[in-house]
Amino acid sequence: MLKGISVVxxxxxxxxxxGHGVSAEDQARMLEAxxxxxxxxxxKHMITGYDHLLxxxxxxxxxxxxxxxxxxxxxxxxxxxxxxxxxxxxGIKINxxxxxxxxxxTVCYKAFDNLDGFKRYLQMQPPSLLWMVFGFGxxxxxxxxxxxxxxxxxxxxxVGKILAFNVGVEIGQIVALAIMLVFLxxxxxxxxxGRFAVASNVAFMIAxxxxxxFQMHGFAHTRFPYHFPINEDDHAHIxxxxxxxxxxxxxxxxxxDQPTAADEPAEVTQAPADAKPxxxxxxxxxxxSGSHSH
Numbered sequence: 001m002l003k004g005i006s007v008v009x010x011x012x013x014x015x016x017x018x019g020h021g022v023s024a025e026d027q028a029r030m031l032e033a034x035x036x037x038x039x040x041x042x043x044k045h046m047i048t049g050y051d052h053l054l055x056x057x058x059x060x061x062x063x064x065x066x067x068x069x070x071x072x073x074x075x076x077x078x079x080x081x082x083x084x085x086x087x088x089x090x091g092i093k094i095n096x097x098x099x100x101x102x103x104x105x106t107v108c109y110k111a112f113d114n115l116d117g118f119k120r121y122l123q124m125q126p127p128s129l130l131w132m133v134f135g136f137g138x139x140x141x142x143x144x145x146x147x148x149x150x151x152x153x154x155x156x157x158x159v160g161k162i163l164a165f166n167v168g169v170e171i172g173q174i175v176a177l178a179i180m181l182v183f184l185x186x187x188x189x190x191x192x193x194g195r196f197a198v199a200s201n202v203a204f205m206i207a208x209x210x211x212x213x214f215q216m217h218g219f220a221h222t223r224f225p226y227h228f229p230i231n232e233d234d235h236a237h238i239x240x241x242x243x244x245x246x247x248x249x250x251x252x253x254x255x256x257d258q259p260t261a262a263d264e265p266a267e268v269t270q271a272p273a274d275a276k277p278x279x280x281x282x283x284x285x286x287x288x289s290g291s292h293s294h
Contacts, residue, residue, distance in 0.1 A: 022045075022147050022150040022151060026041060026151070027150065027151055027152060030151045030152055030153075031152050035157065035160045035161060035164045036164065037164075038161050038164035038165040038168060039164050039165070039167050039168035039171070040168055041151075041165060041168060042144075042164070042165040042166060042167065042168025042169040042170075042171070042172065043168040043169065043171045043172035043175070044168075044172065045144065045147055045168075045169065045172070046168070046169045046171075046172030046173050046176065047172045047175065047176060049143075050211075051100060051103045051104060051107060051143070051211060052103070052140055052143075052173075053176055054107045054204060054207060054208065054211075055103070055106050055107050055110055055136065055140070056073075056076070056173070056176060056177065056180065057180055057204075058107060058110035058111055058114060058201070058204055059072055059073075059076070059110060059133060060177065060180050060181065060184060061114055061184065061197075061200075061201070062114060064188070069177075069181070071130065072129070072130065072133050073173075073177060075130055075131075075133045075134040075137060076133050076134065076136070076137040076140070077137065077170065077173070078134065078137065079133070079134045079135065079136065079137020079138045079140070079141060080137040080138065080140045080141035080144060080169070081137075081141065081166055082137075082138060082141060083137075083138045083139075083140075083141030083142050083144075083145060084141040084142075084144045084145050084148070084162070084165075084166055084169070085162055085163070085166065087141065087142055087145035088145045088148050088149055088153075088158075088162050089158065089159070089162065091149070092142075092145070093146065093149060094142055094146055095146075095219060095222060095223065096143070096146040096147065096150075097215045097216070097218035097219035097222060098215070098219050099139070099142050099143045099146055100143055100211070100215045101211075101212050101215035101216050101219060102139055103139060103140055103143050103211075104208050104209070104211035104212040104215055105208065105212060106136040106139060106140070106208075107204060107205075107207065107208030107211065108204075108205050108208035108209060108212070109132070109136075110136075110204070111201045111202070111204035111205035111208060112205060113126055113129065113132075114201040114204070115198065115201050115202070115205075144165075144166075144169060148162065148165050
C-alpha cells in the first residue's frame with residue numbers, strides 16, 4: 001500500500017502528466033465557443049488539478065459521516081465559487097505560480113491538521129476547520145480564476161461563461177469526490193489504513209512542500225525573466241552560468257606571472273593589410289586565446 005501511495009505521488013508531481021494550465025488548443029477552441037463549451041473545460045481543470053485534488057483528499061481523509069462530508073465540501077464550494085466569479089468579473093489577476101504556491105501551502109496545512117499537529121506540536125486547539133476550509137476555498141477560487149482568465153473570454157456573455165466554467169468545476173469536483181469516497185471507504189475497512197494513515201499525511205505534506213518549491217521556481221522565472229528566462233535553452237544556460245560563477249569564487253587565484261582575464265582581448269579582429277608585423281610592435285602577446293561558446 002505504501003509503495004502504491006509513493007507511485008501516486010510521483011505521478012502527481014510530474015508536471016508533464018498532470019499540468020493543469022490552459023493549453024493553446026483550449027485557448028484556440030474557446031475563441032468562437034458557446035457557453036456549453038466552458039462546462040467540460042471547467043471539469044477538466046478540476047480533474048487534472050493535482051493541488052485541488054490533494055487538498056480535497058486531505059479534507060476527506062478522516063471524514064466518515066455523510067453530513068460532515070456535505071458540510072465541508074459545501075463550504076469549500078461556496079468559497080471557491082465566490083472568488084472565481086468576482087475575481088474574473090473584476091479582472092483581478094494574480095501570478096498563477098504565486099497563487100498555486102499558496103494553494104500548495106493549504107495542502108501542507110491540511111496534512112498538518114490531519115496529523116494533529118496543533119495539539120501535538122503547538123499545544124493549542126486547531127482553528128475551526130469549517131471556516132478554514134471556506135477560507136482555503138477562496139484561495140483555490142483565485143487559482144481557478146487565473147486559469148479562466150487565460151482564455152479569450154471577450155466582453156459578450158462573460159457572466160454566462162464564468163458560470164458555465166464553474167458548473168464544470170463542480171461536476172469535476174463531484175466525480176473526484178465520488179472516487180475518493182469509494183477508495184477511502186474501502187481502505188478504512190483494512191488494517192493498513194491505521195498503519196499508513198500517518199505515513200500518508202506525511203506524504204501529503206512532502207507533496208505540498210514539493211509543489212511549493214516547484215511553483216516558487218516558476219514564479220522566479222515569470223517575475224525575474226532577465227535572470228531566470230523561461231526558454232528551456234536559456235534556462236539551462238543561466239543555471240550553468242550560476243554554477244560556473246560559484247566555481248570561480250572557490251577557485252585558486254592566478255599567480256602574478258599568469259595571464260588574467262583582464263589581459264585577454266575582449267574581441268579578436270583581423271588586422272588591416274598595412275599593419276606592421278607583430279615583431280615590430282612593442283605590445284606583449286599572450287598567444288592564441290581560447291574562445292568560450294554558449
